[in-house]
Amino acid sequence: MTAAIELRDASRAFGSVVALDRVSLEIAPGEFFALLGPSGSGKTTCLRLIAGFDQPDSGQVLLDGVDVTDVPPFDRDVNTVFQDYALFPHMSVAENVAYGLRVRRIATVERRKRAAEMLELVRLDDFAERRPTQLSGGQKQRVALARALINGPKVLLLDEPLGALDLKLREEMQAELKGLQQRLGITFVFVTHDQGEALSMADRVAVFNAGRIEQLDTPRGLYTRPRTAFVASFVGSANVVSGALAEHITGRCAPFAIRPELIEIRPAEGALPEGLLTAAGTLEDVLYHGASSRCHVRIDADTLLSVARAESAGAAPLPPAGSRVRLAWRPADAVTLES
Amino acid sequence: MLRAASRFLHGRNAFYVSLLLLPPLLWLGTAYLGSLFALLAQSFYAIDEFTAKVVPELTLATYRQLFTQPANVDIVLRTVAMAFAVTTACGIVAFPVANYMARHAGPKIKALLYVGVMLPMWTSYLVKVYAWRLILAKQGIVAWGFDAAGATPVLDRLLATPVVGGPSLSSSYLGMFIVFVYMWLPFMILPLAAALERVPASLLQASADLGARPGQTFRNVLLPLALPGLAAGSVFTFSLTLGDYIIPSVVGAPGFFIGMMVYQLQGTAGNLPLAAAFSVVPIVLIGLYLTLARRLGAFDAL
Numbered sequence: 001m002t003a004a005i006e007l008r009d010a011s012r013a014f015g016s017v018v019a020l021d022r023v024s025l026e027i028a029p030g031e032f033f034a035l036l037g038p039s040g041s042g043k044t045t046c047l048r049l050i051a052g053f054d055q056p057d058s059g060q061v062l063l064d065g066v067d068v069t070d071v072p073p074f075d076r077d078v079n080t081v082f083q084d085y086a087l088f089p090h091m092s093v094a095e096n097v098a099y100g101l102r103v104r105r106i107a108t109v110e111r112r113k114r115a116a117e118m119l120e121l122v123r124l125d126d127f128a129e130r131r132p133t134q135l136s137g138g139q140k141q142r143v144a145l146a147r148a149l150i151n152g153p154k155v156l157l158l159d160e161p162l163g164a165l166d167l168k169l170r171e172e173m174q175a176e177l178k179g180l181q182q183r184l185g186i187t188f189v190f191v192t193h194d195q196g197e198a199l200s201m202a203d204r205v206a207v208f209n210a211g212r213i214e215q216l217d218t219p220r221g222l223y224t225r226p227r228t229a230f231v232a233s234f235v236g237s238a239n240v241v242s243g244a245l246a247e248h249i250t251g252r253c254a255p256f257a258i259r260p261e262l263i264e265i266r267p268a269e270g271a272l273p274e275g276l277l278t279a280a281g282t283l284e285d286v287l288y289h290g291a292s293s294r295c296h297v298r299i300d301a302d303t304l305l306s307v308a309r310a311e312s313a314g315a316a317p318l319p320p321a322g323s324r325v326r327l328a329w330r331p332a333d334a335v336t337l338e339s
Numbered sequence: 340m341l342r343a344a345s346r347f348l349h350g351r352n353a354f355y356v357s358l359l360l361l362p363p364l365l366w367l368g369t370a371y372l373g374s375l376f377a378l379l380a381q382s383f384y385a386i387d388e389f390t391a392k393v394v395p396e397l398t399l400a401t402y403r404q405l406f407t408q409p410a411n412v413d414i415v416l417r418t419v420a421m422a423f424a425v426t427t428a429c430g431i432v433a434f435p436v437a438n439y440m441a442r443h444a445g446p447k448i449k450a451l452l453y454v455g456v457m458l459p460m461w462t463s464y465l466v467k468v469y470a471w472r473l474i475l476a477k478q479g480i481v482a483w484g485f486d487a488a489g490a491t492p493v494l495d496r497l498l499a500t501p502v503v504g505g506p507s508l509s510s511s512y513l514g515m516f517i518v519f520v521y522m523w524l525p526f527m528i529l530p531l532a533a534a535l536e537r538v539p540a541s542l543l544q545a546s547a548d549l550g551a552r553p554g555q556t557f558r559n560v561l562l563p564l565a566l567p568g569l570a571a572g573s574v575f576t577f578s579l580t581l582g583d584y585i586i587p588s589v590v591g592a593p594g595f596f597i598g599m600m601v602y603q604l605q606g607t608a609g610n611l612p613l614a615a616a617f618s619v620v621p622i623v624l625i626g627l628y629l630t631l632a633r634r635l636g637a638f639d640a641l
Binding site (some may be wrong): 051053072073074078079080082083084086088090099100104105147148151195211264 | 539541542544545546547548549550551552557559560563564636
């Protein structure tokens with residue numbers, strides 16, 4: 001099957017800053033795809049190349065198997081939801097939504113009808129005559145979505161779509177976006193720096209770091225099998241152990257990552273079940289989060305391991321801060337990283 | 340002492356604000372609005388034809404004189420036509436410059452352009468006008484340039500145009516128009532650049548993203564959002580042209596303009612009521628223009 005979007009060795013530099021360094025990428029039709037990374041990692045540049053707002057210095061951009069590297073945005077079958085929504089302030093909500101049809105010279109009656117349909121899809125039918133300034137952040141977001149979808153694009157690009165919303169609204173919109181994508185069956189590509197957002201919404205995630213894709217995998221794959229220390233600590237939280245300590249614990253000279261919730265805190269003395277990996281340390285502090293507690297255990301001067309402990313009713317009380325404890329985990333739970 | 344004053348003012352916000360506003364309001368109220376109303380009142384007074392004394396009796400005779408004497412009507416129409424032409428030309432010339440300054444230029448070039456736009460305003464107005472008279476003269480540098488390019492027939496053809504043409508650029512309405520456009524261009528560029536700077540780049544990208552070609556993006560997004568700037572700039576260029584009396588008397592054809600009439604009527608002719616009536620014309624026109632601009636939605640994006 002032809003990829004909906006393909007980047008081939010795409011590079012882009014701004015002056016001496018390399019924003020994107022020979023990135024190749026294939027996104028399947030109908031996929032919900034996330035570009036995840038910290039700011040300046042190249043994820044937004046990548047999105048701009050797909051939308052056509054920017055051209056790669058070298059390499060190619062293909063949509064549906066067709067090279068569109070030099071095709072301007074207005075001739076690409078791709079639409080974008082902007083981070084600041086970019087709603088036209090001098091037009092009503094309905095005019096904003098119908099804009100894509102207006103510039104394609106669709107008749108006014110048809111335009112009104114389809115704009116009304118799109119507004120119904122995002123549940124804003126009562127707001128058609130308002131101005132964008134009279135809407136809340138979440139409403140603006142939905143107008144931007146309706147406007148981007150009215151041309152029936154094969155691909156929808158979303159630039160930090162939830163970044164400007166408050167936490168509760170963000171969770172609602174996550175579910176709404178996911179539902180919308182499944183109903184429409186089109187490819188969604190969204191840029192985010194929020195790993196939680198990427199894990200909960202995307203089918204696959206490309207983790208960007210310093211202009212390159214560090215790992216491309218399903219959310220579960222990223223979380224359970226991070227390839228590098230960067231991915232391990234950027235996606236969820238992870239303890240990354242390297243150097244002599246790693247060799248001391250595992251017997252192999254390679255860094256590894258272990259998730260806080262997979263570590264068990266045990267008393268410093270006493271028998272251990274066979275086959276567990278262990279590290280002894282001092283319990284520094286315990287932060288109570290309700291459903292779980294987060295403990296920090298100092299192994300040596302450079303290493304502070306974080307342990308998440310479920311606070312179920314039967315959980316044994318923790319020793320007081322300052323006590324010597326032993327951390328234990330199954331060897332299979334530790335992920336060996338590329339050094 | 341200061342401390343006591345500060346303590347007294349603290350918490351008495353209304354008093355504090357009125358203290359600050361009193362001097363400018365006094366100035367605006369008496370010196371500015373007061374003289375404007377005095378002017379308006381003058382235009383409703385009559386003048387005694389024999390003694391040339393102003394008779395403080397309310398009458399519409401002056402306005403009747405203004406709007407029925409063909410020479411006066413000609414002057415008003417001529418001035419308004421020139422103001423329209425100058426405003427339109429300023430808008431067309433200023434837009435690309437302002438757009439480049441606001442959206443494309445790097446910080447250094449931008450600063451250079453802003454200085455470049457404002458620099459001519461630091462020079463004496465009279466020096467510039469007389470310089471233009473020489474530039475546009477029959478043996479001036481413009482004529483010389485046309486000659487050197489072998490394009491003298493083009494210039495001659497231009498000057499042969501009825502109404503706007505004349506014996507030379509410096510004695511034609513065409514030349515006057517050029518000088519007006521030069522003089523008022525900064526007043527159009529600056530507000531326009533300020534308006535364009537407030538248009539987020541993402542709006543233009545969104546327009547392109549939705550399928551608009553650059554021309555459509557310009558018409559549907561950039562131009563409507565720049566309208567407040569264009570409106571502000573055109574109020575400057577329009578009213579400055581309506582009121583100016585130096586440029587029409589130094590450069591151009593001999594026909595009179597409103598400003599020249601006001602100057603002459605209140606001076607040598609001593610007909611203050613008619614001078615006042617003439618100067619009411621630009622005020623009314625600008626008022627109408629602003630109302631129209633508002634109706635057309637020029638200020639909706641503010």
